[in-house]
Amino acid sequence: MNFKRTASFFIFVIGISTCFATDVKITYAETVRGIDDQPNAINFTISWKNSWNNDRNHDASWVFFKLDQNTRSAHQYLKKGTGRMLWKGSPSMPDAAIEIAEDGTGLFVRAGSTYRGDLTYHITVERDTAKTKLSTRFERVEGVAIEMVYIPEGGFTLGDPYTPALDYGAFYQSDANGAFDGLFKITSVNQEIAVGPNDGALYYRSEDKIYQGDQQGPIPATFPNGYGAFYIMKYEVTQGLYTKFLNLIGSTAATVRVNFGSPNYREHGGTIKLENGKYVADAPNRRNVYFHWDDMMAFTDWAALRPYTEFEFTKASRGPLKPKPNEYPWNTTTIDEMALRINPATQEQAMLNGLTEADLAESNRAQFGASYYWVMNLAGSMWEKVITVGDEVGRSFTGVHGDGSISYYGYADVEDWPEGFREVKGYGYRGGGYYGVRGEITDFNPYSPIGFRTYGAWSGGPRNAAYGYRAARTAN
Numbered sequence: 001m002n003f004k005r006t007a008s009f010f011i012f013v014i015g016i017s018t019c020f021a022t023d024v025k026i027t028y029a030e031t032v033r034g035i036d037d038q039p040n041a042i043n044f045t046i047s048w049k050n051s052w053n054n055d056r057n058h059d060a061s062w063v064f065f066k067l068d069q070n071t072r073s074a075h076q077y078l079k080k081g082t083g084r085m086l087w088k089g090s091p092s093m094p095d096a097a098i099e100i101a102e103d104g105t106g107l108f109v110r111a112g113s114t115y116r117g118d119l120t121y122h123i124t125v126e127r128d129t130a131k132t133k134l135s136t137r138f139e140r141v142e143g144v145a146i147e148m149v150y151i152p153e154g155g156f157t158l159g160d161p162y163t164p165a166l167d168y169g170a171f172y173q174s175d176a177n178g179a180f181d182g183l184f185k186i187t188s189v190n191q192e193i194a195v196g197p198n199d200g201a202l203y204y205r206s207e208d209k210i211y212q213g214d215q216q217g218p219i220p221a222t223f224p225n226g227y228g229a230f231y232i233m234k235y236e237v238t239q240g241l242y243t244k245f246l247n248l249i250g251s252t253a254a255t256v257r258v259n260f261g262s263p264n265y266r267e268h269g270g271t272i273k274l275e276n277g278k279y280v281a282d283a284p285n286r287r288n289v290y291f292h293w294d295d296m297m298a299f300t301d302w303a304a305l306r307p308y309t310e311f312e313f314t315k316a317s318r319g320p321l322k323p324k325p326n327e328y329p330w331n332t333t334t335i336d337e338m339a340l341r342i343n344p345a346t347q348e349q350a351m352l353n354g355l356t357e358a359d360l361a362e363s364n365r366a367q368f369g370a371s372y373y374w375v376m377n378l379a380g381s382m383w384e385k386v387i388t389v390g391d392e393v394g395r396s397f398t399g400v401h402g403d404g405s406i407s408y409y410g411y412a413d414v415e416d417w418p419e420g421f422r423e424v425k426g427y428g429y430r431g432g433g434y435y436g437v438r439g440e441i442t443d444f445n446p447y448s449p450i451g452f453r454t455y456g457a458w459s460g461g462p463r464n465a466a467y468g469y470r471a472a473r474t475a476n
Helices: 161-167 239-248 251-257 293-302 312-318 362-368
Strands: 013-014 025-032 041-053 059-067 073-076 086-088 095-099 107-111 116-124 141-151 156-158 184-186 229-231 272-275 278-281 340-342 349-351 385-389 427-430 471-474
Touching: 025 141, 041 059, 041 107, 041 141, 086 095, 095 116, 107 116, 141 239, 141 312, 156 312, 229 312, 239 251, 239 272, 239 278, 239 293, 251 293, 312 385, 312 427
Parallel strands: none
Antiparallel strands: 013 025, 025 041, 041 116, 059 073, 059 107, 059 141, 086 116, 095 107, 141 229, 156 184, 229 471, 272 278, 340 349, 385 427
16 A cells, blocks of 8 residues: 555654664654554664765665564564655765565665765655554554675685695585695576585585584585675674664563673673663674674574575675685785774774774775675674584575564574574684684684684584674575
C-alpha cells in the first residue's frame, strides 16, 4: 500500500540511537500513523562523517529497527521499495541511495553519486505489516546504524608469494605432488574448489590441523568465496554498539552475553558496566574486548548480518591487486608507514602524526592501516574471527543472514553458523591482534600479513582482549 500523510496522523518521537563506529548516528526518529491509526512508517535522521563514493567502491550505513518492549525487543521488518529521502543536510550533498534488503530486515543508506565528505539524510521507510507485529500507539522503536564498506564483485588471489608464508598455512595452488605451483585465484562466484595435493587444486601446509586445517575439501560452490559483492563492517564491533545490543535483547539473554566478568577486563580497555539498570560504556568508540564467538554470533543474528569467511578477509584486504611478498592488509610489505597505534596507557587508537580520517586518501592509506577498499584495522587491532575452510563445519557455511531475532537465552539460531562452546569447529583467526600493555610486537603480531594462516582453523580461545570481530552482509 502507499502510505499517505493525512490530517489524522500522529507523530511519536523515539529514542536517540547511535552506532559507535566513528560518528554514524541516528539523532531523530519518529513513527508516523495514518488515517487508519496504524504505525506503518518510520522516519529517521542519519548522519556520519568521512563517507565516500568513488570508482572503486563506497561506504554505506546498515540501518535496522527494534521495537523496545522493555523486556525483549522485536525486530521491525521493512517493505521493499518504500525508502525515500525526505531531505538532506546541505545542497552540496548527493541524494541518498536507499536499498531495503530482500528479506526486509534493514536497509543500506549511502551517497547516491560520487562524493567524499560528511552526510546527513532524513529518510522514511514503511514497515512490512505482514511480517511485523504492530504494537500499541505508545510504542518505542529504537534504530541502530552500523557503518559498512562495499566490496564489489570480482576475482582476486589467495596466498602470499613469500616462501616462508607456506610454513604459516598460506594457501597456494598445488602441483601433482602437493608442492607449491603458484598462487590460487578465485575466478567465479559459484566456484567449487578442489582441495588437496593434486594438480591445480587449492592446498596449504598444516603442521597441526587444529590451527591450519584438515587439508580436506572440496569447498562447495555455496561457500561465500569473496567473488560476489558483499558489505563488511568498516570497524570491529565497538563497546558502544555492544551495549546497544545488551540493552535490547532482554535481561535473561543479556545475563548470558555480558562480557565484563574477567578481573583483567578494565586493564585491557574494557569499559562496559551496568548502571541504573542499563548497560553503558565509558568509552563507546573503543574496540569491544573479551568477546566470545557465541557473543559474536548472537550479535550478528540480532543485527541481521552474517559472519564472513577467510576468503572474504583476503578480498577485503587485497582486492584485485597482485600479491606482494609478506603483504599487509594496507598492501605494503612493512609496517613502517603505519601511524595508527593503540596507546598502552589509554587503550585508545590514535594517529601518531595528527591526521584524522578526513585526511584518508589512496596515497596515505598505509598510514591509517586502511585496506584496498578502506576497511579499517584488518591487522593491528584484534584477531579477526572468520569462517574457516579448514574443517567440515566451516566449509558447510552458505552465507545465510541472521533474521534479527535470537533465542530467549541469548544464542544465535541460524542453522549453518558454527557454534562456540558447543562445537569447537567452523571458525579461525586472521590478521593479528593487540594483547595489551604487556603485549610484545613480533614479526607477525599484532600485524599479521594477509596470507598468513597461523591460526586459520583454530576454533578455540576464551574471551580475550585480542580477539575481535566484524560482521558482513551479502549485497542484494
